[in-house]
Amino acid sequence: MTQTVRTQAIPRADRGPTDDLDAGRTVSPADIRERLWHFFISMRTGLALMLGLAVLGLIGTLLVQAPEGLKSDPQAYPAWLESLRPRYGGWTGVLDALGLFSIFSSIWFRGIVMLLTTSVLACSVNRAPHLWKQAVHPRTNMSETFFAHAPLSASIAAPTHPDAALAEIQAAFRARHFRTIVKGDGDTIHLYADRFRWGPFGTVIAHLSLIFILAGALIGTAWGFRNTGLAVPVGSRVDVGYGTGLSIEAKSFTDSYYPNGSPSDFTSDLVLYRDGAQIDAATIRVNQPLRAGDVTVYQSFYGAAAAMKVADPTGTVVFERGVPLEWTSSDGKHRVGQIILPDVGLTAYVIGAASGEVDPQIKPGQMGIEVYTSGSEGSPIATGVISQGQPAKIAGLDFTFVRERQFTGLIVARDPGAVFVWIGASLLVFGISLVFFFPSRRAWALIRRRPGGSSIQVGAVVRHDVSFEADFKRLVDELKLALTGPSAI
Amino acid sequence: MFKMSEYSFIAGVISVGLALGCYVIAFVAARVMRQRTALAGVGTGGGTIGVDRRGGVNLGAYGTLLVYLALAFLTASLVFRTIATGHGPFANMYEFSIAFAWGTLAMYAYFERRYHERALGLVALPIALALLLYAMTIPATIDPLVPALQNNLLLSVHVAVAVVAYGTFSVAFAAAILYLVRGEDGRRGLPSRELLDEISYKAVVIGFPFLTLTIVLGAVWAEVAWGTYWSWDPKETASLVTWLIYGSYLHARVVRGWRGERAASLLLLGFAATLFTYFGNLFFGGLHSYSGLNNQ
Numbered sequence: 196m197t198q199t200v201r202t203q204a205i206p207r208a209d210r211g212p213t214d215d216l217d218a219g220r221t222v223s224p225a226d227i228r229e230r231l232w233h234f235f236i237s238m239r240t241g242l243a244l245m246l247g248l249a250v251l252g253l254i255g256t257l258l259v260q261a262p263e264g265l266k267s268d269p270q271a272y273p274a275w276l277e278s279l280r281p282r283y284g285g286w287t288g289v290l291d292a293l294g295l296f297s298i299f300s301s302i303w304f305r306g307i308v309m310l311l312t313t314s315v316l317a318c319s320v321n322r323a324p325h326l327w328k329q330a331v332h333p334r335t336n337m338s339e340t341f342f343a344h345a346p347l348s349a350s351i352a353a354p355t356h357p358d359a360a361l362a363e364i365q366a367a368f369r370a371r372h373f374r375t376i377v378k379g380d381g382d383t384i385h386l387y388a389d390r391f392r393w394g395p396f397g398t399v400i401a402h403l404s405l406i407f408i409l410a411g412a413l414i415g416t417a418w419g420f421r422n423t424g425l426a427v428p429v430g431s432r433v434d435v436g437y438g439t440g441l442s443i444e445a446k447s448f449t450d451s452y453y454p455n456g457s458p459s460d461f462t463s464d465l466v467l468y469r470d471g472a473q474i475d476a477a478t479i480r481v482n483q484p485l486r487a488g489d490v491t492v493y494q495s496f497y498g499a500a501a502a503m504k505v506a507d508p509t510g511t512v513v514f515e516r517g518v519p520l521e522w523t524s525s526d527g528k529h530r531v532g533q534i535i536l537p538d539v540g541l542t543a544y545v546i547g548a549a550s551g552e553v554d555p556q557i558k559p560g561q562m563g564i565e566v567y568t569s570g571s572e573g574s575p576i577a578t579g580v581i582s583q584g585q586p587a588k589i590a591g592l593d594f595t596f597v598r599e600r601q602f603t604g605l606i607v608a609r610d611p612g613a614v615f616v617w618i619g620a621s622l623l624v625f626g627i628s629l630v631f632f633f634p635s636r637r638a639w640a641l642i643r644r645r646p647g648g649s650s651i652q653v654g655a656v657v658r659h660d661v662s663f664e665a666d667f668k669r670l671v672d673e674l675k676l677a678l679t680g681p682s683a684i
Numbered sequence: 685m686f687k688m689s690e691y692s693f694i695a696g697v698i699s700v701g702l703a704l705g706c707y708v709i710a711f712v713a714a715r716v717m718r719q720r721t722a723l724a725g726v727g728t729g730g731g732t733i734g735v736d737r738r739g740g741v742n743l744g745a746y747g748t749l750l751v752y753l754a755l756a757f758l759t760a761s762l763v764f765r766t767i768a769t770g771h772g773p774f775a776n777m778y779e780f781s782i783a784f785a786w787g788t789l790a791m792y793a794y795f796e797r798r799y800h801e802r803a804l805g806l807v808a809l810p811i812a813l814a815l816l817l818y819a820m821t822i823p824a825t826i827d828p829l830v831p832a833l834q835n836n837l838l839l840s841v842h843v844a845v846a847v848v849a850y851g852t853f854s855v856a857f858a859a860a861i862l863y864l865v866r867g868e869d870g871r872r873g874l875p876s877r878e879l880l881d882e883i884s885y886k887a888v889v890i891g892f893p894f895l896t897l898t899i900v901l902g903a904v905w906a907e908v909a910w911g912t913y914w915s916w917d918p919k920e921t922a923s924l925v926t927w928l929i930y931g932s933y934l935h936a937r938v939v940r941g942w943r944g945e946r947a948a949s950l951l952l953l954g955f956a957a958t959l960f961t962y963f964g965n966l967f968f969g970g971l972h973s974y975s976g977l978n979n980q
Contacts, residue, residue: 238939242932249928249957256918256925256964263915299916412914421912453828461831481831482909493911606911616913620900627896631889661799661882 397629411615428517496604706747787851852891
């Protein structure tokens with residue numbers, strides 16, 4: 196980042212008097228490779244891509260973004276779009292077609308990220324050997340011309356022997372924690388001094404760390420899972436799924452509030468089972484998830500649940516656990532939960548009044564029941580309203596609303612890519628700090644024997660480094676004082 | 685403690701206001717004096733604010749003293765507030781605005797010490813003052829922390845690091861504004877373009893690693909509290925946009941055709957993004973809605 200990288204003009208195969216289109220030039224694969232390479236190592240390309248990404252990010256903060264996973268829902272997504280229509284009007288369809296409502300998975304975003312990644316890789320590959328050479332085999336011998344043109348330079352005529360002058364210069368650089376390399380003999384001595392020579396590698400580390408982070412994100416998407424809506428009724432056990440063999444039981448859920456009514460704490464007492472055997476138990480809260488191996492369980496939301504019991508005509512209980520009323524009806528007046536009864540091929544919906552809503556049909560202490568044939572849409576095969584503790588026959592089954600409960604809403608996630616993200620993030624901070632807080636500094640000196648003493652030239656290449664400039668001037672003053680005495684200044 | 689915090693805050697606001705007054709008067713006086721000497725046919729070099737060659741009161745130096753005083757008052761205010769609330773003073777817009785102003789002042793003071801250019805204060809101090817006046821419009825009541833914010837370590841570190849980053853970006857912005865206002869041939873009394881360019885760059889060089897760290901720590905916290913290190917929450921995204929703009933600036937400075945005014949314009953854009961990130965939670969909702977302004 197601190198070095199100039201210039202794009203070189205690409206040599207054209209030929210340049211006839213006609214325009215480029217009918218020149219009939221042949222472009223060899225090597226030529227294309229060359230052009231691509233120069234495109235990707237160009238800092239201009241990188242700049243354009245970064246700013247392009249910033250523009251997409253800005254759109255992403257200004258436009259409402261579709262919630263995770265909604266786009267793949269053929270029913271919910273159009274409904275969601277419809278809800279935006281009052282806001283964006285006729286533009287809704289256009290914005291949707293352009294993918295701007297899920298901009299971070301749009302082709303634009305992915306395309307720019309891909310191009311930027313390629314550019315970052317190409318730049319790193321392009322720069323690393325040069326930096327390595329500079330750090331390990333720096334150019335030690337500089338000519339007269341260098342000192343004549345260096346941004347920082349000074350000449351000193353000293354009445355001392357070159358070796359004595361060298362010792363003085365070396366001491367001055369070492370006092371500033373510079374490494375010195377000396378080449379040459381008694382008559383012409385080249386000195387090279389540098390500090391923080393590994394600093395520039397920070398750019399390579401920082402750039403490659405971005406690829407690490409991206410790889411982590413891709414690994415997480417490909418091999419991880421994330422269920423943001425696992426509702427576990429208190430007193431019930433729910434399977435996590437995703438091939439984990441895990442199930443979670445909620446022993447209790449507590450929501451506490453401050454006197455002013457704002458929430459103070461949400462806690463769930465959970466027991467975790469793998470293949471039926473208990474493997475962990477913990478109280479989780481926001482900011483305090485439960486980590487079990489590679490799976491993490493987070494406190495996320497909560498709501499009302501109904502403890503339900505369903506028995507078939509023979510009296511066999513086919514369902515007995517809490518049903519989280521996790522959905523809200525489209526009019527906002529009801530909360531709805533689902534019971535799937537695979538043995539009898541039926542699906543039942545449990546319907547309660549939303550908090551603060553009064554429904555003359557479903558009174559407090561009652562639940563509405565609608566039974567459908569599983570997999571079929573249309574009207575229910577049977578409906579009914581049941582009171583707490585009183586079994587009622589609906590669609591040939593005995594439904595019992597045992598009692599009201601709460602459910603705790605959990606996020607359950609496994610992210611095998613996260614470790615790469617954290618390594619990448621650490622490297623990013625490390626790399627950036629290395630470049631900026633340990634700026635590499637380099638200086639050269641040329642000492643030559645002259646009649647009656649030696650001529651000394653000191654020079655440094657510097658850009659935007661006022662503290663080094665000041666330090667260089669001090670160093671030159673010190674050298675003048677030490678080598679020629681106070682009168683020379 | 686709460687009262688002490690309030691008093692220190694008010695004293696801090698007054699100090700910043702007075703400091704700004706000193707700078708403005710010193711700057712204008714220096715210009716007037718330069719015009720007079722120019723009329724008299726005596727050429728002078730570009731003097732800096734507060735260098736009163738005719739003796740008398742050195743207003744610029746008093747301004748600097750007032751900046752230090754303001755910093756001391758605001759530091760005290762934040763410390764008292766921390767003691768009163770039991771957590772870092774970064775949990776709502778009131779606390780964070782004072783912290784942002786503090787960061788701006790602290791970074792300004794650092795750069796003034798290093799480069800001796802009080803002209804920066806002509807832009808940096810109004811930013812700090814505006815933030816403080818904004819804080820004055822917000823009720824200072826102490827509300828308890830909602831569950832998501834109950835992570836004292838991450839709350840303190842994540843936001844403290846952000847304060848440093850934002851403060852340096854204010855200074856970079858100040859230098860960029862002066863750079864653009866000054867123009868090619870230069871207005872009298874403003875530092876040289878090279879120096880302003882360097883101040884901007886040095887400020888970003890400090891700010892960018894801190895912004896990176898802010899985002900990384902935010903990701904760590906998000907993983908603990910929200911179940912994922914990145915969820916394209918508007919504030920997250922806005923901080924990424926800010927990061928990309930300052931990243932672009934760092935690259936732009938070494939590309940021909942992007943140096944100078946274009947790079948300075950990127951800094952204006954970057955600071956706009958910083959403010960957008962900062963004030964964003966007031967209008968774009970999302971998970972970072974802790975402003976403390978919409979608690980019913």
